[in-house]
Structure formats: structure tokens, C-alpha cells
Amino acid sequence: MTGKTVAQRTYLHVSGLDTAPPALTAAVAAAEELAGVRRGEAFNVVRFDPAGAQVALLQYPGFFEDPFPALEASWRVELASGEVGYRTYAQSHNPPILHRKELLLAADDPRRAPFAALTQACESVGLFDEPTRIGYRRQWLELVRARGYRIAGQALVPLGNEEADDADPAPNPAQVETPAGPATQWQAARQLTALVRYGLSAPVQALARHGLLQGREGGDLTLFDYGCGRGDDVRGLLELGLPAAGWDPFYAPQNPLHPAPIVNLGFVINVIEDREERLAALTRAWSLAQTLLVVSVMLANQGAARGTDFNDGVLTRRGTFQRYFTQAEIRAYVSEALDEEPIAVAPGMLYVFRDKEAEQRFLAERYRSRRPALVPRPSRPPARAAGEREPRRRQGRTTPCDEACRESLGRLWGQWLALGRPPEPDEVAADLPALTAGFGTLTRALAYLREQQDPPALAEAEAARRADLLVYLALDLFERRRPYKQLEPGLQRTLKALFGDYTRAQAQARDLLFSIRDTQAIADACREAAQRGLGWLIPGKSLQLHSSLVEQLPPLLRVYVGAAASLYGDYRELDLIKVHIGSGKLSLMRYDDFLGQPLPRLQERVKVRLRDQDYDCFLYGEPFTPPWLFRKSRYINEEFPNYPEQLAFEQALENLGLFDLSGYGPAAEVFTQTMARHRWVIDGFRLCRPDTCPDLDDPCGRFLTFRQLIECGETQGRTGLPNRPRQPESWNALQDLAEQVLDPVIDWFGMIRLTYGFCSPELARAIPGRIDPRLDQHAAHEVNRLGNPVCSRQGAAADFIVEHEDMAEVARWLAQNTHFDRLYFYGPQLPIHVSYGPDHSRQVVRMVPTAGGRLVPRVVAAAAL
Numbered sequence: 001m002t003g004k005t006v007a008q009r010t011y012l013h014v015s016g017l018d019t020a021p022p023a024l025t026a027a028v029a030a031a032e033e034l035a036g037v038r039r040g041e042a043f044n045v046v047r048f049d050p051a052g053a054q055v056a057l058l059q060y061p062g063f064f065e066d067p068f069p070a071l072e073a074s075w076r077v078e079l080a081s082g083e084v085g086y087r088t089y090a091q092s093h094n095p096p097i098l099h100r101k102e103l104l105l106a107a108d109d110p111r112r113a114p115f116a117a118l119t120q121a122c123e124s125v126g127l128f129d130e131p132t133r134i135g136y137r138r139q140w141l142e143l144v145r146a147r148g149y150r151i152a153g154q155a156l157v158p159l160g161n162e163e164a165d166d167a168d169p170a171p172n173p174a175q176v177e178t179p180a181g182p183a184t185q186w187q188a189a190r191q192l193t194a195l196v197r198y199g200l201s202a203p204v205q206a207l208a209r210h211g212l213l214q215g216r217e218g219g220d221l222t223l224f225d226y227g228c229g230r231g232d233d234v235r236g237l238l239e240l241g242l243p244a245a246g247w248d249p250f251y252a253p254q255n256p257l258h259p260a261p262i263v264n265l266g267f268v269i270n271v272i273e274d275r276e277e278r279l280a281a282l283t284r285a286w287s288l289a290q291t292l293l294v295v296s297v298m299l300a301n302q303g304a305a306r307g308t309d310f311n312d313g314v315l316t317r318r319g320t321f322q323r324y325f326t327q328a329e330i331r332a333y334v335s336e337a338l339d340e341e342p343i344a345v346a347p348g349m350l351y352v353f354r355d356k357e358a359e360q361r362f363l364a365e366r367y368r369s370r371r372p373a374l375v376p377r378p379s380r381p382p383a384r385a386a387g388e389r390e391p392r393r394r395q396g397r398t399t400p401c402d403e404a405c406r407e408s409l410g411r412l413w414g415q416w417l418a419l420g421r422p423p424e425p426d427e428v429a430a431d432l433p434a435l436t437a438g439f440g441t442l443t444r445a446l447a448y449l450r451e452q453q454d455p456p457a458l459a460e461a462e463a464a465r466r467a468d469l470l471v472y473l474a475l476d477l478f479e480r481r482r483p484y485k486q487l488e489p490g491l492q493r494t495l496k497a498l499f500g501d502y503t504r505a506q507a508q509a510r511d512l513l514f515s516i517r518d519t520q521a522i523a524d525a526c527r528e529a530a531q532r533g534l535g536w537l538i539p540g541k542s543l544q545l546h547s548s549l550v551e552q553l554p555p556l557l558r559v560y561v562g563a564a565a566s567l568y569g570d571y572r573e574l575d576l577i578k579v580h581i582g583s584g585k586l587s588l589m590r591y592d593d594f595l596g597q598p599l600p601r602l603q604e605r606v607k608v609r610l611r612d613q614d615y616d617c618f619l620y621g622e623p624f625t626p627p628w629l630f631r632k633s634r635y636i637n638e639e640f641p642n643y644p645e646q647l648a649f650e651q652a653l654e655n656l657g658l659f660d661l662s663g664y665g666p667a668a669e670v671f672t673q674t675m676a677r678h679r680w681v682i683d684g685f686r687l688c689r690p691d692t693c694p695d696l697d698d699p700c701g702r703f704l705t706f707r708q709l710i711e712c713g714e715t716q717g718r719t720g721l722p723n724r725p726r727q728p729e730s731w732n733a734l735q736d737l738a739e740q741v742l743d744p745v746i747d748w749f750g751m752i753r754l755t756y757g758f759c760s761p762e763l764a765r766a767i768p769g770r771i772d773p774r775l776d777q778h779a780a781h782e783v784n785r786l787g788n789p790v791c792s793r794q795g796a797a798a799d800f801i802v803e804h805e806d807m808a809e810v811a812r813w814l815a816q817n818t819h820f821d822r823l824y825f826y827g828p829q830l831p832i833h834v835s836y837g838p839d840h841s842r843q844v845v846r847m848v849p850t851a852g853g854r855l856v857p858r859v860v861a862a863a864a865l
Contacts, residue, residue, distance in 0.1 A: 002691055004103035011047050013063070013104040014039045019693050019728065023052060023787050031055040031077035035084050043075065045104060054078055060098055064111060067118055067151050070095040070137055097137045099128070107681055107690045114154040120601075121156040123593040125149065148202055159201070200236045203266045203296045203349060210345070210362065212262065212292065213242055224260035226285040227268035228252060263289040270297040273311050273321040279337055286338050291355040295334055299348040300324040327568065328614060341481050346569040357488040364491055367472040367562060368551075405438035413449055417457070419490075420465025421497035422446050427490065466498045467555045473509030474555075475562045516560050516610075519582050525554040526581060535577075536634035544578040546594075546636050547571050561586060564608035568615050574606070576635055584611045591629060595641060598649040598685045601626040601668070630665035645685035652687045656680065679735045689732035693725070701738030703746045709734050709757040709798060715767045723763045730780035733796035734758060737836040741818045742798065748817075749802045749810060755831045756799035761790060777822070777835040795821055795837020807832055808865050815844055815862035825865050826855070 003010040017025055017039070028039070028046050035057055037043060043057035056076045060069040072095070076085040098104075099122075102115035122128055125147050134140050144151060148159050200208070204223075207213050213222060225233050228246025237244035247255045265285040272278040286293050307314035313323035325333070327347060334342045334350055342350035343363070353359035408431035415423045425432055425442055432442065439445040450458070469491075487495070487502060499505035515521045523540060530537035534552055535545025543557070550561050550571060560579060564586040565571045575594040578587035586608045591600035603626060608615040620626040630653075633646045640646075653659070658674050659666050666674070675681065677699055681690045696707040710716075716723050725731050734757075746752055759778035764771065773779045777797035779790035802810050808828045815823055824833035824845045844862050847855040 002103065002106050004100055009047055009049050011045055011058075011098075011104055013101075014044050014046065015109070016104070016106050017046070019106065019691075022726065022783075024048065027052050027055050027079060028057075030079055031057055031075070034077050034079075034082055035075040035086075037075060042073070045098075053080060063098075063101065067115075067154050068097045068099060068137075068140065069101070070097050095137055096135055097140055099134060106692050108676075108692055117592075118154050118156060120592040120597070123596050124591075125156070148205065201233050201266055202346075203264055203294050204233050204237070206346060206349060207262065207264075207294065210366070212362070213237075222260065223262045223264060224258050224288055225264045225266070226257075226288065227265060227281070233264065233266075257284075257288060259288045259290055261289075261291040262294065263292070264294045264296075266294065266296045267298065269295070270313075270323045270325065271321055272323075273313065275312070278323075282334070282337050286352065286354075289352070289354055291353065291358050293338075293352040293354070295330070295342070295350045295352065297325050297330050297348050298322060299330075300326055341479065344566060344569050346573060349569065356484050357486070360484060360488040360491055363476065364469065364472045364488075367475060367558070368468045405434050408434040408438075409445065409449065412445060413453065416446070416449070417461040418465075419494055420462045421494055424493060462498065465494065467558075469494065469498065469505060470509050470512050471555050471558045471562060473506055474513040474559045475566060477506075477510060477513050478559070478563045479566050512555060512559060515556055516563065517584070521556060522560065522579070522581050525556045526579060529553050529557060533637040536631075540581060542578050542580050544576060544635050546640065547574055547577055547588075548640075549637070550577055560610075563610055564588070564615075567608055567610075567613060568606055574604070575600075576629075585609055592626075594629075594632075598632065598646055599628045599630065599682060600632065601628055625668045627668050628665065628671055630661050642685060649685045649687065656687070678739065679732060689728070689735070691728045693728055693731055700735055701743045703743060703751065704738050704754075706731065706734060708754060709738070712754040713756045713759075713763075716763055719763070719766050721760070721763050721766060723758065723760045725758060725760065725780060725782060727781045727783065729794075730758065730782055730796070733780045733794065733837070737796040737798060740836050741814065741820050741834055742800070744818050745800075745802070745810065745814055748813060749805055752800040752802050754798055754800050756833075758796065764790075776833070777837055793821070793835075793837050793839060795835050795839070797822075797833060797835035799831040799833045801831040811844075811865045812862055815842070815865070823862075824857070 002016050003012040005011075012020065017028060020028075027048065031046075032038060035042075037057060039057075043059045044063050045058040045060055047056040047058060048054070054076065056074055058071060058075075059073040060066075061072050063069050072088065072090055074085075074087045076087075077083070100115075100119050102112040102119060105112050105115075127143060127147060127149075128134060130143070134143065141151075144156075145159070149156050150159055151157070204213075207223075222242050223233075223237060223244045225231070225244065225246035228234055228248045228251070230251055231246050231248070234244045234246040245255065245258050245260070246252060247257055263285050265282065268285075269278045269282055272281060282295070285295075307316040307322070309315075310321065311323075313321055315321055325348070327344065330348065331342055331344060331350065334340070334352060338352060340352050340354075342352045343359075345351055351362070353362070408428075411431055412423065412428055412435065415428060419427070423442075423446075428435070428442070435442055435445040439448060492502070495502050495505045499508065526535075526537055526543035527539070529535055529543060529545070532552070534549045535543045537543050545553075550558065553561070557579060561571060561577060568588065571577060571588055574588045574590045576587075576589040576591070578589070580586065588606040588608065589602060590604040591597075592603055594600045602620050604620065605618045606615055607618075618624075631650055633643065633650055636643060636646070654661060656678070658678060658680075659671065665671070679689055679694065680687055694706060696710065697705050700706045700709055710723050710725070715721075725734070742752065756778065758780055759767070759771075759773060760782060761773070761779070761784065764773045764779065771778075773790050775791065775793065777791050777793050777795050780796040781794050782790045784790055801807060806828050807830060808825065811823060811825045811832050814820060814832075814834060819836070819840060819842075821835045821837040821839055821841055822833075822843045822845065823835075824847060826832065826847045844860055844865065845857045846860045846865065848858050849855055
């Protein structure tokens, strides 16, 4: 039985009741009678608890049409007392909604696929990470919008300005005329591209992620949004206490243009059809930027162009214009227009710094490795030699144990580790009074910390900071950025402390950069990374790892990856990184819910060609079937969430023996078909049997069908009883019996003749003579009228004979080569009885005739057969 379990309560669509356990179907029928409603008319979902004491009948209109259907009515039925509680949500503005609705359907229901795809998309962007916010419609929609998405049909669509379904009503496409004359005689309806957003846009969220929105409440203007549309970003920043303003030629033309530290030109120049006006918008926005200009556009590979070719873009059906850039095109365009070198921070998103010190700080921080913070240990006196007297404390001096001084020491230690060198007084200005009060001078405070802390910690911090700066300088050279007229003061101090001067640091960085063309050096660095548990190495070919591990790589590989990121954008937006050792290429791959799925499916692959300074993007879906990622554990390590569960899943998949998992593993279609044929499904990080019943003629193992194991034996043939298993577990047990015992026998001896297989309670009552359904396992997992197993041993059993073979030899081979449960041998020319079940007792029983002709069981060794 399928179903979705939340807080120990299971939800099931009424279409699955046909294959549900009899006890459940009876409970639902009783609830229908008590509530006076009928399934399919008044309700379409049932909810029940493990004990079956309460059944809820739920009505979700548009269950199959709405991506997240809302609850309209509920009947809660207490079966023991007959009490019925009713609630309607028809007039509610915030009704409960249903997620993961594919789980309520049968595993073989063809309608599951689009629902499952939507669930995977939501999981991949973290929409289910906060369960308390997703149960009701209003909070759910707010969360979706806050993450920068909207729901369109059965799909999750990123918010952009390409089209806005929830903005102004769209005109009839027939009413939008394609301009017949020159472009200068027509103007696009640009205001229609201004999207109503319910959260910060992607460019503003990126600024926050990079720590660039460091405004003060009530302070000077932080951000100016040029082409602000409806002003959602401005309102959002103001609500966060960050001073912001905006201007838009259609929605806010009366607002003045303000210079600001940050100017956002988000999805503006791509909607301007006139080339001169487009250039004017870019240069005007640049003139207002005191520190940073953010330029964002729609890329050609983020959605197929819909509309008619017009100028250098397309005219949409709504009368809007869209100019789709490639990443290389927008970088070249901005660079030529502003005579500046933009920094690619994401696909279609560029930063252009006017303040070069801020640019240096940004780049240096961007390439810093993320290491766990080292905290100072509790204060303790330094160790003294035997007989050495305790030093005399100065009178009136504050001890480091004072709380204010302790906190200042902690921050001083963190700053020291972050810089890789002792901080200067102006770099710890806020803590300087407390430190000087406690120690007299900053130098003495640093000396105290050096005595109190482990020396290796400082050495590690210095080495890490040195590596970070070499990576930063090497990538600066790779991008051929213009030399800075003046270094940022903090950076200048660090370079002097760690390298002697800037010239020496740059020389080392140049050597590091040129090393990326050294195939052997790349191979050595990849081998070092793999030895540290960073990725999966194919010697001489590639290193593949999760993007979260890149910052732990050797500096040479960080430069290699960073060079590719400078062309494409932030590699952290994707999941897997593949370093091609010998070809000068790097592949970036994005999967659906890489974190939450043991077998994520590929959605996007980007191949960056460093030698050509370009990249190609490949999207998977129709018509390209997304492949599965097998052996995901290779690309992560023990610090990754769900790592033990991932290992267990992969071991279970390998133990099935169904697939060749070498290389990339089986094709998606082959994997799906094979799993279905052998009745296996993936449930979270577990492999399990499906809880649905197959067709009689479906394969059961490699050589048999379920019909052959069910419609066999004299009594079944004589009576014609259907003899169908009612429990899904019984079908699964027959599958296990066929695969683990019968298939190997057939493979070795040839086809068998089944004389007795599955036995339902109805068939058992019709069989003449003595049988014992409570022990023989022919009833599989069926239950009696009280709901108890007919056979407590469970599993499944079959009797068979191999024509023209000595059944003693067959029995001996079976006992030695299969994982049977119980084996009964009757004679060399008679069928044998064999079972497969959870006990795995491997018990061999020889039926020995007595003087009176009766057969009595004797447990024997397999060799005695």
C-alpha cells in the first residue's frame, strides 16, 4: 500500500483503497457509513492512524490539477464511539494544503511523474526545509516567493522579469502587433516586464550572500535600484533597515536619481530594444555607482526564446522585448561600454567596482578557504620548569579572566587567525581599550595569546592565508585584470607579513597560475585531494567532487576551478565539480535535490573550456533523459549530511546484483525498467519492495511469471479458484523466492515444473488431504479473518520437480548454492518443497517412510540427501 505518513498518520488517495489491507478498507467503509458521505463525491483522500481508531475523510478539489491542492472539507470519524466531526474550509483565505501528493498514489500510477518532479524541484531549493511554514497556503506561497520562485502549473519557475503572470493582466496575443517599420518607430511595453516580487530579487540576495549590504539603520543611502519596476527590492531593504531608493521610467519616474555605494541594474538592459538607449541606461547607472554596479540580464540558456525575432532580440506575445545574452556577450558588452573589467558572480550577473580597494577586498574574500574557526582555549598560566618561581603580578593590572577582556581576547584571536598575521591596532580598534587595560599594550596581549594557544594553530592559519592570497593573485592574473594603482591597506600589510612584498607574492602567484598547464602537477594535486577524502579520482583522467569541498582543495586545483568560475559564475550554485586532468576543461553539474536523494538526477551540465575561454551548457529533460548519479558517496565525504545512509543504500543496491555500476552505471530507462521488473523501489535512502500488486503475467524472477507460481497444482486447476494474494507482501515474497532460489536452480538444471505454489486461504480449504498452512509457508504473508498471519514463518514456498533429473542431486545443489529457508526432500523422483523467508534457517528435512507407510520428517545435513 502506498501512502504519505506525517506525524504517524498516513494519507492515501481513494484510488489506492482497492489494494489496501482489508482492515483499512473496512475501517474506511465504516467511516463513510457514519459520516453519511461517499468516496469520490464528498472526499478523495483518507487519513488514518496506526491503531485504526480514527479515520478522516478529506476533500481536496482539484487534486490532480492543482500543484498543491487546498483542503475544502474534513470529516473526522471516531470508529469506536461513532462520533463524527466536520469542518469546512470553503471560505478560508488560508486553508491547509497538500504537498508530495504523488506519495498518495500507487507506485505504478502514471500520474505520479509530474507530481514527483515538482516535489524534487521544491526540495532542491530548500522549500521543504522548514516544515512549520509549508502546511498552509499563505505561508507556503510567501516561502516560495521569498526563495525567488513561483508555481506555474506543475512546475517551479524562477522569478525573473521575462513574464509576470501575476502582474498586470496580459493582453490578447492577437492584439499585440509586430512592428512593420523600423525599430525606431516602435517602443516595447517595458513596464510589463516589471514583476511583482514578494521577496528580494536574485541580484539583491547575491549582494547579501557576499556580505555587501552593510548599511546602517537610518544611515546614508546603501543601494539605488535603477529601473526598480514596482519597487519590491526597495521596500524589502527598507523593511530590513537598509536605506534604499529607486527610480523607474514607468512606475517611479518622479523619483530623483541618487548616487549610492551600490547601484543595481537588474534585468533592465535586456528589455530595451533600442541599442543607444540600452547603452545610455548602462552608462547612466554606472555614473551613479560610488562603489559597485550590479548588472543582471537574462541568459539565452535560461529559457527558450518565445516570440518573433526583432532587432537583436525577440518580441514576445505580450508586446515586450527581450535580448538574450550569453555570458561571454554580456561580459564583453559591459567591459567595452564602461572600460572596466566586470566580475562574473553568477550566470548573467556581473559586478563592476568603481572602488578598487573594495574590489580587492571582495576578490580576496571570495577566494578565501572556509575553515572552521579556532576558538581560544581557557586561560591558563604558562608551563614553568621545575623549581621556577611563579612570576609576580603587577598591582592593579586587570587579569585576562575579566569577562570584558576575555571576549576581546577571543575576537583578537579570531582576527589573528583570519588575517594569518598579528592584527594592527586600527584593525582591532573596538577592542583596543579593553586589551590595553588588561595588558598595557596590544603587543603584550598578542604575546599572551601566543603563550596560551597551540603554536600549530597559528602556523596553520598563516599557511592557509598564504594559500588563499596566492589563489587570489593567480586568478587576478588569469583574468588579466589591470594592475591596481594602490593596494588595499589590510591586504598590503598581509602581503608584506607573509611574502615580504607584493612583487614576491605576485611572482609566486604567477608560478602557481602557470602550473595549471602542467598536467603532471594537476594529476599530483588531484591525487593529494583524493587521499584527503576530497572527491573521486580516476588516475590520469579526472577528479570529481561536491562543490562544498572545493575550498579544501590544494591551491593549484582551487586556481583551476576558480579560473573556470571566472568565466561561468559562482561554482557554489551547482553540485558537482569535475576536473579534467589532461584536457584543460572543467565540468559543473547541477542535480535535483543532490542533498536529499541517494540517486539524484542530472539537470544541467556546464563544460568550461579554459583554453578557449568559453563554456557550453547542456540542459536535461525532454528530449534528453536525465541520467541517475550512481555511487554518490564517491563525491562526498563523511562530513556530508546522510553519508552513512548513503553508504548503506549503495551497498544494498550493489547487493541486488542487478546492475553493472562501473563507469556511469546503467542508462536511466534500463535502471527504471529493471527496478520495476524485479519489484524494487527507492524510499528515501532505502531500497524496498513496492506495496502494490503486480499483474499476473508480470515477470517473477528471470524465468517465471506470477501466474505460474499462483495458478499451479491439481486443486487449483480442478477448481479454477482465482487464488490471488491479497497482501502486497505476499507478491514480494514470491518475487524473493523466485530470485533467490528458483532462478538459480533453473539457471543450473533447466526449466522446472511447479506442482504447488502460492496457496490462498480459499484454496487451502479446497485441498483434500493433510496440509498445514500454518507452517508450510505456501500462504506467504496472507492474513486470516482476524488479521493475523496464516503462517507465522511468512516468506513463500513452492514445490517443483526437474524432469529427468535425480531430485536428490537437485536438492543437494540447492542446499549448497542458494539462501533457502526450509527444504523438504521426499524422494529422488518426487517434487521437493523449498521456501525462502525471513528466518533463513537453512533447515533440510528428509521425509522418511515408516513401517506403516507414513512419512515422518527428519532434520538432516544436506550431504545426507
